[in-house]
Amino acid sequence: MISLAESSEKGVFLCNCHGSVSKVLPMEALCQFLEQRQPGLPVVVGDNFCQPQILLRLAQEHSLQPMVIGACSQLDSKRHSWEEPERIALDPYSVRIVDLLREIASSYNNVELVERVKLLLWSQVRRQDRFSGVPPQSRKLRFTRPQGEISRRDLFQLPWPKYQVIPYIQTEKCVGGGRCHLCQEGCPFNAIVSENSQVLIDKLGCRGCGACIAACPFQAISYPTFSLDQLEGEMEGLLLAEGDTLQPRIVGLICRSCRPTFSEAKTNPVSCAPNVLPLEVPCLSMVPSWLLLRAFDLGVQGVALISNTEKCQFGLKSDKWQGKVRFVQELLEQWGVEPERMRAFDGSRLEQELTQFAQGVAQLPLTSLRSSQPTKVPAKGLPLPALIAGLAERLAPYSSGVVSAGTVPFGKLELDESQCTACGLCALDCPTEALRFVSTEDSYQLLFHY
Secondary structure, three states, X not given: OOOOOOOOOEEEEEEOOOOOOOOOOOHHXXXXXXXXXXXXXXXXXXXXXXXXXXXHHHXXXXXXXXXXXXXXXXXXXXXXXXXXXXXXXXXOOOOEEEEHHHHHOOOOOHHHHHHHHHHHHHHHHHHHOOOOOOOHHHEEEEOOOOOOOOOHHHHHOOOOOEEEEOOEEOOOOOOOOOOOOHHHHHOOOOOEEEEOOEEEEOOOOOOOOOHHHHHOOOOOEEOOOOOHHHHHHHHHHHOOOOOOOOOOOEEEEEEHHHOOOHHHHHHOOOOOOOOEEEEEEOOHHHOOHHHHHHHHHOOOOEEEEEOOOOOOOOOOOHHHOHHHXXXXXXXXXXXXXXXXXXXXXXXXXXXXXXXHHHHHHHOOOOOHHHHOOOOOOXXXXXXXXXXXXXXXXXXXXXXXXXXXXXXXXXXXXXXXXXXXXXXXXXXXXXXXOOEEEEEOOOOEEEEEOO
């Protein structure tokens, strides 16, 4: 932002919301918690952030760029327009907002509420520590379409256009459109094209659902505000293993368009079990098997996948992601981890069903992963096989079996030698280079790396 460009230090800002928040939450205790978790992290308490210039003046006074704000969703609605970010000191991309008003409107007791808010704030700090900016190729201008006929006067009173962040291809990681078409096949809106063996995302066609993220085995597609690295960091924050409160810890992966609006939150506050902690994604279709398994690797005791087909802005059905859930469930069962720890939800009785799910998870023994170090996943190569190998070694090093349910991302090759002509086309077409064709004058070999 221009007005705060001289300051590169980032901090957390907490809003009293006219005393509504500070009457319920101990603001000083929240500040101390964050400062203890990350020494040197600036935490500022103020009031009335959604009013013009208030947050801007407070940020200038402390020479800080806001990275996480505890406030209300009214502030969130203003940060992506052309006019508002400069007035309220928000970088629309690099700031995460925790809706404190929604939390205090719940039915949690005081201890549960305070510990839950601590985790929600800390998880956003961990997430934003991994935010690396939004490149120009990932920004899309979006206009609000008026409904029906409008007058010339109404035309000048239309809402300001908004920016939208969409995924983009990291060409240095992509194997190219000449070899791989997995992302193109995985895009429900046909917004990924191949030009001269280079894969590109059509900004006009892209809706930002992120389904291409789950389709690419090389993680060559980046979603700057919802990168897998950021989501992993947020998950680590939610699963912070301090104390015995909010146990067993459950992560609720929730479709962004399925969350209640600010007005809905005041009249119908979310009141599911306090240990069900939300992790928001653009659409559940972007959640890869890797992220689901990583949650258990980090010590989660349950995963809820929350959607609402009627409210989904992309109109995608659950079959876009249910196959990954079934695959992970069967894989966990092979290792002795109860598959009922993961469940999908889509219905009007969401809060009641989530509470029942949390009660069911509480009756299960804790997984051994909660007390062990997470798997080290290499920075290069295919992350999913490395994670599965690490989990197998920790959970069931001597077990063996076959997983065939759902969307299985890799498997074992069986070659019918009577039909093979030694053409080598299968190796040329394999997008992950799992096949290698080696030939001599007298013989040939087809090498397979599962």
